[in-house]
Amino acid sequence: MRDGYIRIAAAAPAVEVADCSGNAQRIMEFIKKSDSEGVKLLVLPELCITGYTCGDLFNQKTLLDAAENALAEIIRYSAGFDTLTLVGLPVRYGDRLYNCAAAVHKGRLLGVVPKSHIPNNNEFYEARHFASGKGVSGTVSIAGFEVPFGGDLIFECEEVPTFRVGAEICEDMWVPTPPSGRLAQAGAVIIANLSASTYVTGKDNYRTALVTSQSGRCISGYVFSSCGEGESSTDLVFSGHLMIAENGKILSQSRREKDYITADVDTAMLCAERQKSTAFISDSDVLETRRIKFSCNIEHYAPLRRPINKHPFVPSSGERYRERCSEVFDIQCAGLAKRLKFTHATSAVVAVSGGLDSTLTLLVTARAIKKYSLKCKLIAITMPGPGTTGRTKGNAVALCESLGAELREIPIGDAVKLHLSDIGHRGELDTAFENVQARERTQIAMSIANMEGGLVIGTGDMSEMALGFTTYNGDHMSMYGVNAGVPKTLVRHLIKYVADENAENKKLHDTLYDILNTPVSPELLPAKDGEIAQKTEQIVGPYELHDFFLYYFLRYGFEPLKILRLAIQAFDGDYTEEEIKNLLKMFIKRFFMSQYKRSCIPDGPKVGSVALSPRGDWRMPSDACVNEWLKQLN
Template sequence: MKDGFIKVAAATPEIHVADCAFNADNILALCREANEKGVQAVCFPELCLTGYTCSDLFLHNILLDGAKQQLLRIAGETAEMDMLIVVGLPVRVGGTLYNCAAFLHKGNILGMIPKRNIPNYTEFYELRHFTEADDDTEEYLEWDGQEFCIDPNQIFCCTDLPDFAVSAEICEDLWVPNPPSSDLACAGATILFNLSASDEIIGKAAYRRNLVCMQSGRGLCGYIYCDAGQGESSTDLVFAAHNIIAENGTLLAQSPRFATGLTISEIDVTRLTYERRRQNTFREGYVSRVWFDMELRETELTRPIAQTPFVPSDKGDLAARCEEILTLQATGLATRVRHAHAKTAVVGLSGGLDSALALIVTVHAFDLLGRDRRDIIAVTMPCFGTTSRTKNNALTLAAAYGTTCKTIEIGASVTQHFIDIGHDMEDHSVTFENGQARERTQVLMDLANKTGGMVIGTGDLSELALGWATYNGDHMSMYGVNSSIPKTLVRYLTAYEADRAGGETGRVLRDVLATPVSPELLPPKDGEISQKTEELVGPYELHDFFLYYLLRFGMEPKKIFRMAKQAFAGVYDDATIKKWLTTFVRRFFIQQFKRSCLPDGPKVGTVTLSPRGDWRMPSDAVSALWMEQCEQL
């Protein structure tokens, strides 16, 4: 539970129809297994104490009494487990029978949630036995000295971690147009369980999985779907035990169908509550809350944590995602070129990754506009640090795309500038570096003025986060097409274009991908690049990881550090991750002034740093709280 991670499980036991003692034995066995694996909340299927397919036996007191006694037994035998347990059973209240989810903790029945939507179509005929609950349902019961309430509007909350707030709906409740879980999420539940007995037919598994993922996204919640399986009557139906765990639209885990046992993952409840605060259209409602005490303890993480959160994890979707991103970038630029009546687009082409992507986007934009690619002016500006490899790649790429290419040597003008300001040419300090970057920007701006065009920015999101750009140098343009593309994604987009274009274009783009990332502002050594960005500022794959979780979910450094250790296990040791996380936090704060005056650029993902949109921060904000936590890692 530390850092907000709650280990949850969907548990499908083997059952015998109407054999409550047998069913309780298997439920208890899975409870013990879940407890040994550190699970903090476990859910069992709909009516699992009796079996869902008991039919008219549900009307018999002997079965209902058996379910009651076995639930009390389960509560008693799990009293030493600091684990929330959710079990499905039928519960009678006078002449009414409810299909319920019982919440147990440390031997106590905290309460029960009854099913609201009772299906009575095709193979379902539950109205024959059960009564639908509604907002007015509020029944108080006393079982063996324990008092509790049957109420569909209950949330069970942890005293020491209020973000850990749990509720449930039952099977059909999810399949209706307005699931109860939507209101329960709005009322504060971060984890929703669904106790289900969903029979299996062709095509239903994919639909069910999509439904669960979408509901978790709509409710900004964790959603655990627990399905009935082996032992239910097969008179007319087959049950597949398709258990699913999702969080905010993302599938975390699912079971193989037609099996029994535990499906386990972790729900990040603090991430969910942050997301709800961030989306001010998420309106909270009111329900009754039942509190329970659970010890805050470490949660071993098993959920997948991608090293590159900006890049689709499903590589089958990668090509489609790359095409979509390039289209968004190109459409944004095409719209601006059209609106500005720009005669040309001027791109500073260094032979590196970012400028290659900027040229790719510009070519796509001009193709969308039906404009001649020769109106794209690709300018390479060699200076003190330029190598033959990058210069040749820039020239070859510009020619391969059929653009107008210019080579403008800036060494003489930069030298004269240093003479003017009295800077020693042997002093390779920041003045030496930034003087070149600003001269290049001046050349591009003036060339754009001369040709009636606009300068296309090349800087990416990762550089903006780190402030790895020269203020009023490569920091400035007339439209920044890469402003919301992190470096890790720049690589995938460029590789996609290389494969798509093929031929000489593909060849040179692949060589650009193989070239070390460098601003090339210091003289080369033996003709090779001497200034490698990732040796100076740190690996971009780490910085993009830090950036994603700091901005997208407001995570504090200690939590980001913990997740990075798992994601990059065997790649970077703890000391290396700590070093670059500390660097990232320090630079992110002190470099905000550069982000406060950024050029326009298209938003393509959920994380951007535009001061007009997603990120607004004072340039003199103090990083002390974040840095203190970094030092304590």
């Protein structure tokens, strides 16, 4: 439970219809199993103590007494365990019968939540037996406890304030305004749904979509547990569908083949997301709830039971991969086309080096001109200097030829020497030596753009801006930065996507793949034996790690230790813990020190959920102190 992670389980015990005592035994086995795995919330199916398919037996006092006795047995058994368990059973309240979820923890009954929406159509006829719990609020006496009763209950952990649970039952999720929405606005961070959903063709996909969507709309964890094996098959088969979702994503699920799943839900992240969302600003319509406290042990889950993507900016494989790459490419092209049209530009100027970033910029610019039928010529300038190698220059030339760009070669060696001489530089291979080349290239590109009535299209990417690995007023500057929202790990995949989509153009395809296989370098130091002497990832470290840090630092505002623990698990076997820790320190230091560069970056399109524009997503003082962030790692 460190860092706000809560281990959750959904289970579908095999039931015997109307065998309350036997069903209780199977439920207790799952409580024991869950506790042994550090599970803090176990969600069981609707009416799992009796079975959902009891029909008119629900009108029998014998069954209702047996269900209450079974609940009492489960409560007594739970005394030795730390798991909050939500179990389904019929409950008598006043003169009516309700379909309920009972919250059991450490030998106590905490409260009972009745189902609000009672289905009474097609295969369902619950209104024959159960009343709606909508608007009902009071206390109920059951199994030797007098506890709160109603749909306004939120169960809150004293040790982990972000661990707050609300419950709804089956049909409640399927209505236009589910109770979970109001529970979430009132503070519930995890929604439990005890269900008895039927198994019919096509329904499982719709169910998954509902759970995914509701967890996203509520910015919550959502646990769905539906009954399966053992329910009567007189007319129906039940799904046994189990799902655990978090903010629009399925963390774990099973359809009948398994009766138990677990996942670690990040409640701290969910609360941080809500803090930024205007949807969770209090208003007069927020549900008034009763908070019921419970206490549980703090545990550290290692490893976490949840997917941790090494490359969070990179789309998943298959059709989704192609779709996402195409989408990002289209956003870049649309933004650039608008700027070129608005400024009546007659040319688009790109400084090409044969590296990743300028390659993507040239690809985007060429496509934007073609797609939007712009009356604008594409001018590519290659400006070899002291560090330029034959490989990168050759790739730059081949790329321009493949795209039909007008290529101009302007060597900068003499201009650099003259400038260094003018300022009294003594020839050391220092920062001034490196940066004068970047600024000379920018100056040339800007001047040619002026001559040709065009714009300089920037090449710098978001990862470089995060680290400040860019020359101020050199490659840092342009007239429109198409890669402003694209991190380095995604740059690679966008180029690969274009290469694969153009396999019939062998020259373009092969050139792009050679560029992908070339070490990342600014080429600002003299080459050694014709090979690249300056490799970026030997200086600042692997971009895949920096992009990982960037994503969790910006997207969720995670603290350094939490990012470190996630990175150690995600990159297990790739880097040592010490390497990851040192690189995270470097990332944080460089990120804070480089804000002054980001405060004046050119316009450029946002393409994903993380962006660094000082006019939009990221507003930070240029002289903020980094000490509080480094303290954790030191």
